[in-house]
Amino acid sequence: MKRLVVVALVSAFVLTLLVTAYHQCIRLDEAEIIHKVEEIRGLELLHEVPYEFMSPEEIGKQTSNLDNRSELMLKALFMADENESIKEVSVEHKAEHVVAYYDPWNKVFVISEKRASLLRKILPHEYVHVLQDQHFDLTRLLSRRTFDELMAARALIEGDACITTDLYEGREPSVEAAAFGSSSSESLLERTLDAFMEFPYVEGKIFVSRLYEEGGWDAVNAAFLDPPTTTEQIIHPNKYFSREPRKNVTNAELPLGEGWTLSSDVLGEFFIRTMLELHIDEDAARQAAAGWGGDSFDFYTNASSYLFVLNISWDSIADRDEFFTAYNKMLASIGGELLLNSSKVAMWVVKDKYVWICKFGENTLILSSPCLDLLDAYLNVAGLYEEHAA
Ligand SMILES: [Zn+2]
Secondary structure (H helix, E strand, O other): OHHHHHHHHHOOOOOHHHHHOOOOOOOOOHHHHHHHHHHHHOOOOOOOOOEEEEOHHHHHHHHOOOOHHHHHHHHHOOOOOOOOOHHHHHHHHHHHHOOEEEEOOOOEEEEEHHHHHHHHHHHHHHHHHHHHHHHHOHHHHHOOOOHHHHHHHHHHHHHHHHHHHHHHOOOOOOOOOOOOOOOOOOOHHHHHHHHHHHHHHHHHHHHHHHHHHHHHHHHHHHHHHOOOOOHHHHHOHHHHHOOOOOOOOOOOOOOOOOOOEEEEEOOHHHHHHHHHHOOOOHHHHHHHHOOEEEEEEEEEEOOOOEEEEEEEEEOOHHHHHHHHHHHHHHHHHOOOEEEEEOOOEEEEEEOOEEEEEEEEOOEEEEEEEOOHHHHHHHHHHOOOHHHHHO
16 A cells, blocks of 8 residues: 555646646746746745656656556455556556656656647646745655545645646636546546546645635645645545544554565545445445544555455444445445345455455444455454354
């Protein structure tokens, strides 16, 4: 899961282009562009940023870091098809769409050699990132450890850049999302990657526009110093205003045998919603993911198998039950076969994988593996075997 975070991270500044490439040509000198962005955003450029040119292929490789582990994880969660190669899909996708981006680690603009003519169109948006970095240190915001925290930070960063760009172009900040144009013919993996890419721009913009309405740029600047910590706070801005924290969730640990590795993460409301949305009705997915309180995701892998443990804590029993129902519905819609079903526990076989889900307290616990022995081993370690048998 560490890898997935890296991917989200390196593609942080990439989508810009999709948004801006279609805007009419801006015939201004760069100095004028910078000056206007500084004036609108109320922040001063502290020093110049150098440019670096790269081929589209090189940009595709640089901005797309998905590895085999991320691929296995997305397949285990039914967010990619078995025959899809994550490396191919993501590298091609990026090479095709990325015109330029600002790299806050190396403090440089990276520009596609073949698309340099589009540069002027994307500069206002990218200069907002430069101002953010020079005043608030983007590497600090983007060095967060969990997927959920990182996506929340990216939503603040991109939401700000989108609102500033609206003002730059003489429009009132609008919460209307940029049209990203997804097609229903896209593969499962492409739809997953699209959802990950769009979130910071679409829901980040809605979030930052709430901050801007409440307190102008002062409120937006304050959020960079005290950033949202969960995607739940982005999706429901009132939960940012009240600083609703994430509940700590801990999982029982399976002793690692030879050749096994474990990576852990917090997925968050946005990830869980996306997982459901790929297979069930969008409104039902949103409804089911809302009420998230915290989660803990563990992914055990070796050369030939895996086990994942997703423990989600909900705000109430009603929220827990809603998710339990929606997740079972999702498994049914993917063609799962129900092996065991009680009011508290369900077990499925879905495309040669076993999926076990149970309710306990205000939590739901999902275990999944192609290997039944691994599920049994975990149930024993976690003391859940009785739940299973009941
Ligand atoms: Zn951006």
